Amino acid sequence: MSDNVYLAQMSTDMEEARAKASFPVQSMVYLLRxxxxxxxxxNKIRELAEREPLFDKSSLSFQSRQEQLCTSLLISKRLIEMVEENDMDDEQFIALFRHIELLTPLALHYTAFMPVIKAQGTTEQADKWHTAAKRHAIIGCYAQTELSHGSNVMGLNTVAVFDQATDEFVIHSPDITAAKWWIGxxxxxxTHxxxxxxxxxxxxxxxxxxxxVPVRSPFDLKPCKGITVGDIGPKAYGGFSTTDNGFALFDHVRIPRDNMLMKFAQVARDGSYTPPVHMKLSYGSMVKLRVDIVTDAAWKLAKASTIAIRYCTVRRQFHNPPSFKLNDNRPESQVISYSSVQHRLMPLLATAYALAVSGESMHQQFGQLMDQLELNNATLLPEVHATSCSLKIWSTRRSSEGIEECRxxxxxxxxxxxxGVSELFANIVPANTYEGDNFVLAQQVARFLLKQLNNVVKGKEITSSTADYLKTLGQGITEPFAFENHNEQILNPQIQLEIFGMRAARLVADLGQQLQAGREWSDLNMECWTLNFAHAEYLILKQMITKVNAMAAVPEHAGLADTMKLLTDLFCLSTLGYSSLATFLSTSTIHPSDLGKLNEQYRQLITRVSNDAIPLTDSFGFSDHELNTALGKKDGRAYEHLWDAVQKNPVNAxxxxxxxxxxxxxxxxxxNNLEYIKAAKL
Amino acid sequence: MSDNVYLAQMSTDMEEARAKASFPVQSMVYLLRxxxxxxxxxNKIRELAEREPLFDKSSLSFQSRQEQLCTSLLISKRLIEMVEENDMDDEQFIALFRHIELLTPLALHYTAFMPVIKAQGTTEQADKWHTAAKRHAIIGCYAQTELSHGSNVMGLNTVAVFDQATDEFVIHSPDITAAKWWIGxxxxxxTHxxxxxxxxxxxxxxxxxxxxVPVRSPFDLKPCKGITVGDIGPKAYGGFSTTDNGFALFDHVRIPRDNMLMKFAQVARDGSYTPPVHMKLSYGSMVKLRVDIVTDAAWKLAKASTIAIRYCTVRRQFHNPPSFKLNDNRPESQVISYSSVQHRLMPLLATAYALAVSGESMHQQFGQLMDQLELNNATLLPEVHATSCSLKIWSTRRSSEGIEECRxxxxxxxxxxxxGVSELFANIVPANTYEGDNFVLAQQVARFLLKQLNNVVKGKEITSSTADYLKTLGQGITEPFAFENHNEQILNPQIQLEIFGMRAARLVADLGQQLQAGREWSDLNMECWTLNFAHAEYLILKQMITKVNAMAAVPEHAGLADTMKLLTDLFCLSTLGYSSLATFLSTSTIHPSDLGKLNEQYRQLITRVSNDAIPLTDSFGFSDHELNTALGKKDGRAYEHLWDAVQKNPVNAxxxxxxxxxxxxxxxxxxNNLEYIKAAKL
Structure with a gap:
């Protein structure tokens, strides 16, 4: 069976789409990376990783969860060997570990157990446990969540009772609801x-x-006395399948007093307790987790949109205009040329860029916050906390929905x-729940904004740069934005921000009014939710605009600024006209009669981004190995790769x-079917 | 570890919620079933099934896909034995097979291969092949989709070349793009x-x-000469894991001329061809597949909302009002009492009812269509086709999104x-794509509506009862609906329909105007998509209202009519005020200033449905066995069931x-870590 016109056409389609680039792709790769x-x-780390056959994730699809856990442990071991073989420092190791992008049973050893000991342990404790952890003489986890308590940490049921007679703590789970659960x-x-x-x-x-708390012997991994421990089983959609989220019950487990992490609070030999005086630094680490989630959501959506856009570029289906006659010899149309496909994928591509830019900006804000906190100054905390919550909510929701739309x-x-797309969904969708359930966090964002509103009402100056739009409330405008020239104005960054700010401000004001009118806070969860989307979209738009301006000022990025502006405009108009249309209209920020003209502009943007779609996905800089897809590889020969992937299916051998x-x-x-088959010649 | 207050509370919470029923639950079960x-x-079939240990699906979660295929084949075999043991007729067998709700490797043997032979084969062909299939002397599949052709059936690449010399057809795949793919x-x-x-x-x-075409020998299952055949591998999210979607390539495979299904078209010995004269009946079977999808989407959403509402009823988290002090001895709040949870789950519960009612109504319409088609009268076809497409799109989209929201x-x-919820998502989400990709089908619905619009423009009477709202266009009203008394009017079924119809009519008119203004049809995919949602929501609301009226007239259902009316109202107001708010506002059907008062009514409905939430989920009549969930069982003891489920995890033994x-x-x-561990006493 030889190559045919159709298969050759796939390469040609991809090459032609790539050749249309209106901007220098490699420069964009550098910018984003x-x-x-x-x-x-x-790239050096990547090359190192891609030489390891063990790190090829394609075979995981055929393995049972038990086999996947084995593979994942083999990979963990190989990673440690590679650090030694290549004399890698901590930073290089983390880069390699992140590149593999596999949640191994050791993932939280590195990202939670070791950091928390460093952050919350005394110097002596860090000396002992962090050192042992670093050489893998122990493997640790961070056990917070319980069977019946996730969000409400204050309500945890596990107890640590101090026994002064023996100078020990007795760790105990009063019943199964106190079992530690979900612990990676x-x-x-x-072991610990x-x-x-x-x-x-x-x-x-x-x-x-x-x-x-020691949970398994580091000699033979037998559970320690009084401890019932195990794996909680498979997870939804095949997500997190390569890691071992576990449970543990403690039956009066005794540990030395020294095993309490005592950097901030202390229990002395006589049972006297010194409360923490200085907890702000630990808030910082929670913010960090959410900032990382935003970046993760960005790059997972980037992967999904890359795969979908590439496949839709080379897939052809139906003739346009349609013919119903036989033997239509025209080539069928590229699926990417359908307006529904462009409308679904291009805004997601723009969103991936927007989230990558916002994540980067959040990392910078987080750095400033940590610098402040080190000086025991927490001024920035409320705002950075609110921003990280707002973007965590928005990015996880939009990214999981967006990835499934790509699929x-x-x-x-x-x-x-x-x-390769469903795996991305399976691994980002739980981020809607962990590190603060999105609906719970939305209330925190709303509380922050109400405080800012309160300042406005009291005539105080708003110091927050993220809620600066609340100033407009003082102007008392309640009418829709009055366009004079839609095309010109809607591409003007100041006007874009004004419109996004108007909507958010009105939603904050409405929430405040409902509370004043006597509505209970607990009845306003959905108002908080809606408000958070408006706030997050304002933040993202603002960060994109700031980025475009910054790029224009740097010679090596100036050639890319127009492209980033194009993506900013598409993010703005697709949010305004589609994904968040309801609240722009319900707050009367936009009048329905303006939608037709805004839609014309939107269509032009979609066309422009579609022309650059392949270059824009190439700009993420993914290798085929990283994408782990048969359908979205760089060469566009999707059907051949799919065919090859299926030939490795163990069901067929x-x-x-x-x-x-x-x-x-x-x-x-x-x-007597055998005789029947013979007789009937079936 | 003994039972505690918390665990006991879970049963109590469930019993109390159940006791609040404002309607006779068992009567509602009868109505829905x-x-x-x-x-x-x-129920007899269910009892039969639930006695079989093999049919307990909980162990599937721990199996590799290869093992799942084995289990699924064992179940297939057991089903056949049970038919004999219990002397079941075809109808009982189908009921049993459906009850198991497992896509086995034989599923399409029963639902596609056998029916298509009956429908498209001559009497002699049916005698031979259908008989052999019924006794499982052969196992068959229906091979349409190819690697490069799904939606566009006319573009299929597999050829069947008539060889007059040997009186055979030569079945051939010119290249891999012609490989049959996805074939269950x-x-x-x-074998065939x-x-x-x-x-x-x-x-x-x-x-x-x-x-x-024979593909494998029924003696030893070896692939027949010239055939490359196998399984296409795992699917997204673990969906369809118990069935063997496969591929096949044909290399000049010869079959007798008699193997062409010749009920409608014939090829004679001399190669002369008689085209089909009478294809309408085959359209009927496509409509049937979509009708079944609507029902499937309804019941899967019903399951997910049952599980989520039950678990949220017994799960408690946080105090309300919140306290941040230690040792708060108040019981925490039931999660179901949160406004965000009620807002997310109650409309989905109403949607499950709405889809169950709509599916039932569609089955009746389909019956009428088939009666007509048998008489070679296709008058009903366009409308029933459009309705089935419209509801298929709406139900699969809303059901998959809704199930994930439940999760x-x-x-x-x-x-x-x-x-147990992720499995429901995994198995309904592909229905967005198969039996007509939703975005492709939306264009067909739009074309149907444009034809009706054309009739209106020409002053003809609209015969379609589903697009009767287009009549209002003649009245030339373009203003928002003018409420006089929101509370009273929005619960009036005639006004509800008027508002839903106004929106749909305006979207049809807008689509027509854009075409008239010269916009290409291919640029209007998203307009078709939006229009379809408005049309489907009108259809569903109308069917719900019809159902309520019909119930009120039947004594045994009259006691349930108020409850169904309540669900209808919630469907109406949640669609109007939330899920489809954007188009009610963008078409100026509703003015933003009316939203506050509509929201007050909506809040009241949410409260009323929440009070009946457990009885309303009980009314679906699911057994624990059917739901296959640890968290949503009838007794509410979620944590104990989750604990028990995890104890069976093979990773722990x-x-x-x-x-x-x-x-x-x-x-x-x-x-030298072993020495280090000893020395450091880790």
Whole structure:
């Protein structure tokens, strides 16, 4: 079976789309990846990783979860060897570990257990435990969530009772609702857990504190005395399948007093308790987790949109205009040329850029916050906290929905595991819930904004740069934005921000009015939710505009500024006219009669971004290995790669095939069917 | 570890919620399940199924896909045995097969292969093949889709060339793009395929026709000569994992001329071709598939909302009003009491009811259509086709989004496989694509509506009862609906329909105007999409209202009519005020100033439905076995069931555990770590 016109056409379609680039693609890669230097550095790590056959994730699709855990442990081990072989420092190791993008049983050892010991332990504690952890003489996890308590940390049921007679803490789970649950690394791998438990001294509860509890012997991995421990089983959509989220029950487990992390709070030999004086730094680490989620959501959406746009570029289906006659010899149309496909994918592509830019900006704000906190100054905390919550909510929601929309846009093959898209969804969707359930966090954002509103009402100056739009409320305008020239105005960054700010301000004001009118806070969850979307979209638009301005001022980026402006405009208009249209209209920020003209502008933007769609996805700089897709590889030969992927399916080879055949034959040859088959010549 | 207050509270919470029923739950079960007689009949089947340990799906979660295929074949075999043991007729078998709700390798043997032979084969062909299929002497599949052609059936690449010399057809795949792909049952199980291929006689292409092609020997399952066949591998989100979607390539495979299904078109010995004269009946079966999808979407959403509402009823988290002090002894709040949870789940519960009612109504319309078609009268076809497309699009989209929202509302544990919700998503989400991609079908609905619009413009009477709202266009009203008394009017069914109809009519008119203004049809995909949602919501509302009226007139249902009216109102107001708010505002059907008062009414409805939420989920009549969930069982003891489910995890027992431990120890004991562990007493 030889190559045919159709298959050759796929390469040609991809090359032609690539050749249309209106901007220097490699410069955009550098820009998105933190500069040429950083890109080349990470490229070395990538090359190292891509030489390891073990790191090829394509075979994971065929493995049972038990086999995936084995593979994941082999990869963990290989990573440690590579650090030694290549004499890598911590930063290089983290870069390599991140590049693999696999949640291994050791992931939280590195990202939670070791950091928390450093941050919350005394110098002596860090000396002992961090050192042991670094050489992998112990493997640790961070055990906070319980079977019946996730969001409400104050309500945790595990207790740590101080026994002054023996100078020990007794860690205990009163019943199964107190079982630690969902703890990454606890299922199979870890020997030690940092356990969050209610500290109790002389019958008095002092709230949750952290304790290092040995859970399995580092010699033979047998559970320690009094500990019931195991893996909580498979997760939704095949997500997190390579890690061992686990549970543990503690039955009066005794640990030395020294095992309480005592950098901030202390319990002395005589049971006297010194409360923490200085907790702000620990808030910083929660902010950091959310900032990282925004970046993760950005790059996962970037991957999904790259795969979908590439596949839709090379897939052809139906003639345009349609013909219903046989033997239509025209080539069918590229799926990417359909208006529905462009409308679904181009705004998601713009969103991936917007989130990448916003994530980068958040990292900078986080750096400033940490610098301040180190000086015991927490001025920035409320605002950076609110921003990180707002963007965490928005990015996880839009990214998971967007990734699934990418998958749907790929037609039937999008439902194959080899599209590589469903795995992205499975691994980002839980971020809607963890590190603060989105609906719970939305209330915190709303409270922050109401405080700012309160300042406005009191005539105080708003110091917050993220809620500066509230100033407009003083102007008392309640009418829709009055366009004079739609085309010109809607591409003007100041006017874009004014419109996004008007909407957010009106929603804050409305929430304030409802509270004043006597509505209970608990009845206003959805108002907080809606408001958060408006606030987040204002923040993102503002960060994009700031980025465009900054780029225009730097010679090496100036050639890219127009492209970033184009993406900013598409983000703005698709939000305004589609994804968030309801609230622009319900707040009367936009009048329905303006929608027709805004839509004309939107259509032009879609066309322009579509022309650059392949270059814009190439600009993310993904290698085929990173994307782990058959359908969205760089060369565009999707059908051949899909064919190849399927040939590795163990179902098609013995022993699996023989085993399945045997079962089918038990059905086919029931009763006297064998004679029947012969007689009827079937 | 003994039972505690918290665990006991879960039962109490569930019992109390159940006791609040404002309507007779068992009567509602009968209503939804087709009457008392039908319910009791299906209950017998259910009892039969639930006695079979093999049919307990909970262990599937721990199996590899290969193992799942084995289990699925064992279940297929057991089903056949049960038919014999219990002397079941075809109808009972289908009921049992449906009850298992498992896509086995034989599923399409029953639902596609056998029906298509009956429908498209001659009497002699049916005698031979249908009889053999019924006794499982052969297992068949229906092979239409190809690697490069799904939506565009006319573009299929497989050919069936008539060879007059030998009186055979030569089935051939010119290249891999012509490989049959996604074919259920082809991966492992089937011996024969009904293959859709381009019929070619004397070099002339006559379009796609159907051919019975042996693919594997019924003696030993070896692939037949010239055939490359296998399983296409795992699917997204773990969906369809128990079936063997397969591929096949044909290399000049010869079949007798008799193997073409010749009920409608014929090829004679001399190669002369008789085209079909009478194809309408085959359109009927496509409509049927879509009608079934609507019902499936309804009941899957019903399951997800049942699980989520039950779990949120027994889960408690945070105090209300919040306290930040330690040792707050108040019980925490039931999660179902949160306004965000009610707002997310109650409209979905109403939607499940609405879709169940609409699906039932569609089945009736389909019956009428088939009666007509049998008489060679296709008057009803365009309208029933459009309605089935419109509801298929709406139901699959809303159901998959809704199921995932149910999962999110369950917090962290929603991400466990044992929630049972992710499986529902995984198995309904591909229905957005198959039997007509939703975005492609939306254009067909729009074309139907434009035809009706054309009739209006020409002053003809609209015969369509589904697009009757277009009549209002003649009245030339373009203003928002003018409320006089919001509370009273918005609960008036006539006014509800008027508002939903106004919006749909304006969107049809707008589409027509854009075409008239010279916009290309291919640029209007999204307008078709938006219009379809408005049309579907009008249809569903109308069917709900009809149902309420019909119920009020039947004594045994009259006591339920108020409850169905309540659900209808919530469907109406949540669509109007939330899920489709954007188009009600953008078409100026509703003025933003009316939203406050409509929202007050909406809040009241949410409260009323929330009070009846557990009874309304009980009314679906699901058994715990059917729901296959740890978190949403009838008794409300979610945490204990989750604990029990996890104890069966093979990762926690040998040999798996020993295998994994060994790998972890290879990491822990690297270098001289063993000595270090001893020395440091870790």
């Amino acid at each position: 933190g500069g040429k230097g950083a890109y080349e550095k990470s 690394g606890l299922g199979v791998a870890c 857990a940092v356990v969050q438990a209610q500290l109790i001294i002389a019958g008095k509860s002092l709230g949750p504190h952290l304790f290092i 749907k846009s790929m037609g039937g093959h999008g439902f194959s595991i080899f599209s 013995d022993p699996e095939n023989a085993k399945l055949n045997k079962l089918v034959m038990e059905i086919l040859h029931r009763g | 087709g009457g008392k007689g039908a319910y009791e009949k299906s 049952g082809l991966g492992v199980a089937c 395929a009904v293959v859709q291929a381009q019929l070619i006689i004397a070099g002339k292409s006559l379009g796609p026709h159907l051919f019975i 999110k509302s369950m917090g962290g544990h929603g991400f466990s496989i044992f929630s 040998d040999p798996e555990n020993a295998k994994l431990n060994k790998l972890v120890m290879e990491i822990l004991h690297r270098g």
